[in-house]
Amino acid sequence: MSTGGSASLKEALTAQLYQLFRVHGFEGVSIGAISAATGLSRSSLYHHFPGGKEEMAEAVVARARGWFAGHVTGPLRGAGTPQARLKAMLSAMDEAFAGGSEPCLVASMLVGAGSNPVTDGLRALLNEWLDALGACLVEMGTPKAKARPAAAAIIGRIEGALILSRGLGDRSHFKAALNDIAREAG
Amino acid sequence: MSTGGSASLKEALTAQLYQLFRVHGFEGVSIGAISAATGLSRSSLYHHFPGGKEEMAEAVVARARGWFAGHVTGPLRGAGTPQARLKAMLSAMDEAFAGGSEPCLVASMLVGAGSNPVTDGLRALLNEWLDALGACLVEMGTPKAKARPAAAAIIGRIEGALILSRGLGDRSHFKAALNDIAREAG
DNA sequence: GTCTATACTAGGATAGAC
């Protein structure tokens, strides 16, 4: 069945696109650069993504949401103590951002963005993350009314530490943020 | 004397460039867009910045460093209690980022950036900020060895909250971060 | 599913008139 092979090829392609978009942002990625990075001609890229760059970006955001569902929000709502689940989230962060050396897709794609299908997906990802983390915090004793702001504070610290780590070329800021969050959670 | 008039005109131009670069990042800004935004032809832009887009970006970063020196790092090292100086910094943040609705130049310019004169300037800005804030924290009782990480944590929270506020279209995250930092400082 | 070829637009940059 050809769709099976096509799907995994497209999956691999999307993984490469993900890396390009997270580094350069939406406006910073060109079809030519994608062609060079993937080894596929422009036409082949349009064959897989007839909608061009925007469809590529949407696929990348959908992929990121899927990864988050499997590695972040799923585990946050899964089995184990809430403390252990929060630490699992932090491990996933360390993996997703390669210890602080890789940029965040959400932050990069937000640059220069007006309102479009891509930003809607980014917002959805952020909300899914906030909801799952907030629920975990409630189990840890955070009052329900304060859970969402507390979750936002944690996510914000991760995102901010990432900027500092990359801006200063020093991953210790990212590592320290993860450690601080883990320590405060007990 | 013509240089006086030219300087202020270039100042005004750089202010417009600053707004474009902070929103779209380096790669996302085009000379055509700058021309449209400023009303100046491409040639006129090259007259003021013979080095093209990179020289424009450098001027913008230099301007941001100057603004920080006057509104952030200067006051942080200036007169008054360290608590009052930290609150002055937070007020400056609120102004610089328009209550959480405007993006950070550093974060935007970092997207897609390799190592170049512009990123060097961004790193310098970040280090100047860290140094001044760290010194202020020492005066507030933070042990010297912990001052720089503590300063980085505060800056990271501001940057991260900015991403959340913009990504979710909800400035409350930025406001909450400023409030939390102020409260913790006593 | 991939390619070459092509069209057309937008991007960066310069020359030279006013």
Next chain:
DNA sequence: GTCTATCCTAGTATAGAC
């Protein structure tokens, strides 16, 4: 100091062969 005109490259996108 600003403009029009120009150049060349890179950008997005499509057509059609294999």
